[in-house]
Amino acid sequence: MEFLVDLLGSAGARMVVGLVGVIALVAVNALFLIWMERKVSAHMQLRPGPMEVGFHGAIQTVADALKLMGKELITPEEVDRPVYLMAPIIIFLPVLLSFLVIPFSETWIIQDMNVGIVLILGFSTLAVLAILMAGWSSNNKYAVFGAIRSVAQNVAYEIPLLITVMSIVLMVGSFKLTDIVAAQSKTWFVLVQPLAFILYVICATAETNRAPFDLPEAESELVAGFHTEYSGMRFALFFLAEYTNMFIVSAVATVLFLGGWRGPYLPGVVWFLLKVYAVIFLLMWFRWTFPRVRFDQLVTFAWKILIPLAFVNLLLTAFVLKL
Amino acid sequence: MMSYFKEIAVGFWSLLAGMAVTIRYFVKPIVTVQYPREKIQMSPRYRGYPQLLIDPETQTHKCIACEMCARMCPSQLITVEGAKFPGEKQKRATKYVHEHQYCSLCGLCTEVCPTSALEYSQDYRLAGYRREDCVIDHLILLQEHQRALGLPSTPVPTEAEIAAAAAAEAAAKEAKAKAAAKAKADAETKGAEATPAKKAPAEEVKE
Numbered sequence: 001m002e003f004l005v006d007l008l009g010s011a012g013a014r015m016v017v018g019l020v021g022v023i024a025l026v027a028v029n030a031l032f033l034i035w036m037e038r039k040v041s042a043h044m045q046l047r048p049g050p051m052e053v054g055f056h057g058a059i060q061t062v063a064d065a066l067k068l069m070g071k072e073l074i075t076p077e078e079v080d081r082p083v084y085l086m087a088p089i090i091i092f093l094p095v096l097l098s099f100l101v102i103p104f105s106e107t108w109i110i111q112d113m114n115v116g117i118v119l120i121l122g123f124s125t126l127a128v129l130a131i132l133m134a135g136w137s138s139n140n141k142y143a144v145f146g147a148i149r150s151v152a153q154n155v156a157y158e159i160p161l162l163i164t165v166m167s168i169v170l171m172v173g174s175f176k177l178t179d180i181v182a183a184q185s186k187t188w189f190v191l192v193q194p195l196a197f198i199l200y201v202i203c204a205t206a207e208t209n210r211a212p213f214d215l216p217e218a219e220s221e222l223v224a225g226f227h228t229e230y231s232g233m234r235f236a237l238f239f240l241a242e243y244t245n246m247f248i249v250s251a252v253a254t255v256l257f258l259g260g261w262r263g264p265y266l267p268g269v270v271w272f273l274l275k276v277y278a279v280i281f282l283l284m285w286f287r288w289t290f291p292r293v294r295f296d297q298l299v300t301f302a303w304k305i306l307i308p309l310a311f312v313n314l315l316l317t318a319f320v321l322k323l
Numbered sequence: 324m325m326s327y328f329k330e331i332a333v334g335f336w337s338l339l340a341g342m343a344v345t346i347r348y349f350v351k352p353i354v355t356v357q358y359p360r361e362k363i364q365m366s367p368r369y370r371g372y373p374q375l376l377i378d379p380e381t382q383t384h385k386c387i388a389c390e391m392c393a394r395m396c397p398s399q400l401i402t403v404e405g406a407k408f409p410g411e412k413q414k415r416a417t418k419y420v421h422e423h424q425y426c427s428l429c430g431l432c433t434e435v436c437p438t439s440a441l442e443y444s445q446d447y448r449l450a451g452y453r454r455e456d457c458v459i460d461h462l463i464l465l466q467e468h469q470r471a472l473g474l475p476s477t478p479v480p481t482e483a484e485i486a487a488a489a490a491a492e493a494a495a496k497e498a499k500a501k502a503a504a505k506a507k508a509d510a511e512t513k514g515a516e517a518t519p520a521k522k523a524p525a526e527e528v529k530e
Contacts, residue, residue: 042353043349285342289341289342
């Protein structure tokens with residue numbers, strides 16, 4: 001640690017340690033979330049879920065990951081090679097970058113930037129580009145359809161998401177995530193802005209392409225959507241990005257609405273992770289409850305309901321603040 | 324305009340109702356059985372393959388090797404052999420093999436048994452790797468059941484024992500036949516007046 005500080009300076013050492021920590025977190029988080037997803041879905045269907053590998057199937061995902069690594073990387077003949085090979089990497093980059101500004105506790109933050117929330121929202125939009133690249137370059141009708149749907153969906157749901165976040169930013173007066181957490185020292189914003197929280201969670205579900213908004217990879221319609229033509233670790237990267245995205249979206253929800261790392265007795269990091277996994281459980285609960293929406297319903301819902309409600313919420317917030 | 328808000332409210336309520344259902348199921352106990360690890364209790368009326376039941380009095384089976392089950396079986400899959408052992412009143416099974424792979428579970432063997440020696444098994448895990456795995460030797464199975472219950476297990480008679488029993492039986496029969504012949508001879512010599520009286524009712528029956 002001291003050696004790193006000598007070599008790179010305080011900020012540089014923070015970056016290196018943070019990057020290592022984030023990569024470890026991403027891997028462990030994905031392993032845990034896939035297991036959790038399978039357990040949650042199983043118990044909602046009165047099944048035990050994975051039970052064979054490890055205690056209650058705890059290391060089943062490790063076995064699955066090893067299997068995926070051993071698989072052949074099939075590249076179909078007619079694909080647009082450079083784009084096809086780049087897409088899994090590009091989908092993973094913004095996911096890693098978003099961790100830069102997430103405050104795990106008062107001190108556990110890689111770089112506390114004054115554009116924090118904007119940076120996360122900006123990077124999460126990049127994932128759409130990767131999905132479009134993957135779908136288009138695969139030269140497969142199902143993949144293209146998945147990509148098209150993904151773009152339409154993300155464009156539609158980005159707007160209410162941003163407006164909802166804006167209403168929080170209006171209250172705090174800062175884009176900095178630590179400031180937003182500091183502003184919730186008395187009450188969590190979920191109590192002040194319940195409508196904003198609901199809107200945010202709905203948009204977050206759509207942003208992470210999860211059921212009931214999982215049209216880009218609708219299994220019953222599009223085989224596997226945009227990643228139909230990917231196999232082995234390339235597919236695993238998409239999978240990893242999806243689950244890490246869930247973590248980021250939930251982390252942002254925790255920071256914006258649930259008071260971040262604040263909580264009694266336990267250290268800040270523990271509180272933060274507890275809240276994040278609670279939000280993730282909510283997302284999983286959605287997935288195993290609601291059927292997939294039709295595409296027209298999806299777009300209608302965004303433009304006719306979410307966006308007007310988000311605007312109303314923003315106006316009300318501005319009005320109340322100016323009073 | 325009102326219908327717009329009503330639609331949102333009703334829709335939101337229906338989402339919450341759905342989530343209430345899934346969370347209720349989430350905390351319910353699971354119903355799936357981990358097949359090779361766990362065993363379930365079958366209902367008492369479950370009709371598995373027939374097996375020799377343990378008589379509570381004698382703590383062994385009641386089979387008298389009458390072969391009624393073997394004759395009744397529509398698939399002819401039961402092989403019963405028995406022998407009469409010296410000092411015992413009735414025959415006793417020395418071999419009872421049930422080739423379960425052919426069994427249609429009709430239960431006729433259980434119903435026809437004059438001593439009610441058979442019962443339906445509760446065992447439902449009958450998968451095997453080979454056809455031979457399905458052949459059930461009931462005398463050995465009975466020993467397993469007895470061991471599980473802590474009872475003394477009934478030994479399966481060996482070839483030598485069966486041969487000895489058969490020889491003893493033959494000798495006994497011979498002795499009996501000799502005795503009968505002797506008795507007959509004695510009766511004939513005793514008097515001719517007894518025989519016509521015995522023959523007369525037989526003739527009446529014939530008519």
